[in-house]
Amino acid sequence: MRPAVSLVLFTSLSGAGLGALVWLGALHALGLPPRDTPFVVTSTVLALALVVAGLLASTFHLRHPERAWRALSQWRSSWLSREGVMAMITFAPALAFLGGSIVAGPGGGVLAPAGLAMVLCAVGTMICTAMIYRSLWTVPQWSNVWTVPCFLAIGLAGGALLVCAAASLGGAPVPGGLLVVALLAPPCAAAVKACAWAHAEHPAGSDLATALGMGDRLRGGRMLEAPNSSENYLQREMIFHIGRKHARKLRRSALVVGVAAPMALLAAGALAGGVAGAALTVLAAGCGLAGTLIERWLFFAEAKHKVALYYGAERV
Amino acid sequence: MTSLPQGAGKKLGLVIDLDICVGCHACAVACKSWNSIGAAAPLSDTTPYGPEASGVWLNRVHTYEVEDGQGGFTLHFPRSCLHCDNAPCVTVCPTGASYKRARDGIVLVDEDLCIGCGLCAWACPYGARELDDATGVMKKCTLCADRIDNGDFDEADRVPACVRTCPTSARHFGDLGDPESEVSKLVADRGGAAPMPESGAGPVNRYLPPRARHAGPAPMAVGADAGQPSGFLDWLDRVLSD
Numbered sequence: 440m441r442p443a444v445s446l447v448l449f450t451s452l453s454g455a456g457l458g459a460l461v462w463l464g465a466l467h468a469l470g471l472p473p474r475d476t477p478f479v480v481t482s483t484v485l486a487l488a489l490v491v492a493g494l495l496a497s498t499f500h501l502r503h504p505e506r507a508w509r510a511l512s513q514w515r516s517s518w519l520s521r522e523g524v525m526a527m528i529t530f531a532p533a534l535a536f537l538g539g540s541i542v543a544g545p546g547g548g549v550l551a552p553a554g555l556a557m558v559l560c561a562v563g564t565m566i567c568t569a570m571i572y573r574s575l576w577t578v579p580q581w582s583n584v585w586t587v588p589c590f591l592a593i594g595l596a597g598g599a600l601l602v603c604a605a606a607s608l609g610g611a612p613v614p615g616g617l618l619v620v621a622l623l624a625p626p627c628a629a630a631v632k633a634c635a636w637a638h639a640e641h642p643a644g645s646d647l648a649t650a651l652g653m654g655d656r657l658r659g660g661r662m663l664e665a666p667n668s669s670e671n672y673l674q675r676e677m678i679f680h681i682g683r684k685h686a687r688k689l690r691r692s693a694l695v696v697g698v699a700a701p702m703a704l705l706a707a708g709a710l711a712g713g714v715a716g717a718a719l720t721v722l723a724a725g726c727g728l729a730g731t732l733i734e735r736w737l738f739f740a741e742a743k744h745k746v747a748l749y750y751g752a753e754r755v
Numbered sequence: 756m757t758s759l760p761q762g763a764g765k766k767l768g769l770v771i772d773l774d775i776c777v778g779c780h781a782c783a784v785a786c787k788s789w790n791s792i793g794a795a796a797p798l799s800d801t802t803p804y805g806p807e808a809s810g811v812w813l814n815r816v817h818t819y820e821v822e823d824g825q826g827g828f829t830l831h832f833p834r835s836c837l838h839c840d841n842a843p844c845v846t847v848c849p850t851g852a853s854y855k856r857a858r859d860g861i862v863l864v865d866e867d868l869c870i871g872c873g874l875c876a877w878a879c880p881y882g883a884r885e886l887d888d889a890t891g892v893m894k895k896c897t898l899c900a901d902r903i904d905n906g907d908f909d910e911a912d913r914v915p916a917c918v919r920t921c922p923t924s925a926r927h928f929g930d931l932g933d934p935e936s937e938v939s940k941l942v943a944d945r946g947g948a949a950p951m952p953e954s955g956a957g958p959v960n961r962y963l964p965p966r967a968r969h970a971g972p973a974p975m976a977v978g979a980d981a982g983q984p985s986g987f988l989d990w991l992d993r994v995l996s997d
Contacts, residue, residue: 502871
């Protein structure tokens with residue numbers, strides 16, 4: 440599949456922003472530090488900014504962005520529509536959380552319930568985003584049990600790093616519990632992604648014989664003549680080759696940039712403390728996001744669509 | 756509404772005889788022609804001429820060389836929307852632009868509602884949908900609903916343009932939901948099959964497989980006697996080689 444920049448940005452940025460909202464809500468619901476108002480404001484605004492940036496990026500994928508509001512109408516059947524609706528709904532508890540923190544301070548009674556609602560809505564939105572891809576039978580690399588866990592784990596890992604970055608901006612050291620979460624989340628996400636990559640090695644179930652509805656009668660075949668002399672929309676959009684060529688190298692760089700580097704920077708930041716520590720922690724969050732962008736680019740670029748069978752692919 | 760309608764029983768669709776199809780692309784050209792002058796926006800060509808010609812087609816004819824254990828054959832495969840029972844392209848649509856017409860099962864796009872997100876094209880296993888670059892909306896086979904619905908047309912013309920134009924009569928149009936219809940009988944007689952049945956989309960269109968061929972003399976391999984010449988040519992070859 441063609442890795443459209445708009446979709447790579449949308450799923451990466453929104454995922455990390457939503458992941459941050461989950462951790463923020465969880466910290467408050469559990470009564471864990473940091474809970475001071477400057478931290479809550481900085482981190483919630485940062486998380487919401489990423490969610491908004493992601494949603495805006497997604498509209499660049501639309502050929503008629505002025506009609507984007509219509510996409511909220513078909514939530515009964517469409518995961519894309521559900522994603523849009525859930526993202527909008529998530530803003531209610533998130534803004535209540537932000538407002539509550541500003542008005543009532545860290546001990547405000549509204550924060551715990553708003554935080555809890557924010558956790559549920561953000562997780563729901565992340566699941567809806569993943570289900571857009573999970574529900575496409577035509578792309579075996581997406582329509583399997585690992586897509587939803589991957590989106591959740593990677594979003595939560597990016598979110599944990601962002602919350603640490605926001606916490607470190609206050610000048611105080613990142614609280615131990617949050618630091619442990621942020622150190623463990625990226626390798627956990629990498630483990631889930633490794634399962635998805637392993638699953639993608641399984642041979643897929645369709646070939647030219649099934650594509651043509653010829654069943655057992657067709658023992659082999661090849662395309663003699665394509666219907667078109669140069670690439671058409673289907674080929675440009677769904678039969679993308681570049682990604683698979685460098686997949687191994689890019690997977691390694693996603694792990695180095697998105698997992699190893701943030702862990703090292705986060706640990707160094709905690710040890711250094713002060714301004715240097717804050718800078719290293721912010722850099723860790725940046726690396727996490729960069730790693731997610733590489734992973735997400737590959738998520739699209741490596742995925743094969745079944746329509747490739749009609750254009751000469753052997754098995755999809 | 757992109758939820759699928761409860762079936763009215765009627766399932767309009769195509770039956771394409773792969774035994775007869777000669778791969779002339781007349782159906783594809785007729786489709787492109789009719790759907791560029793009809794009710795909806797034309798099927799645009801972004802680069803109509805030259806080596807990088809590209810544009811939207813709702814029907815594309817692929818040609819395969821097929822090995823069947825009997826010497827093989829050439830198969831022409833016109834590929835277009837199959838107006839599936841469980842059309843995945845309809846249910847993924849976030850805006851309600853894609854819909855399945857309740858009264859006859861034709862899958863259509865309301866171009867005024869389409870946001871051009873392309874998700875329906877991703878959801879289709881058959882590559883039946885193409886985004887039009889000029890108008891930014893999704894295009895697909897309408898079974899020429901604007902011909903079928905038009906009571907001013909002669910009865911013979913109230914069929915899809917591809918069916919009307921096919922010079923070998925390889926394409927048939929009718930109600931595949933009615934077991935007594937001509938098309939249903941054809942499918943029953945000839946073992947008509949759906950492509951990629953494992954998709955679960957429940958295609959309505961059917962393809963009639965090529966008939967089994969009678970056993971005959973083994974096909975002569977091209978170039979089998981092109982080795983060392985014999986007789987006069989052998990003599991000439993030796994003389995000229997010296």
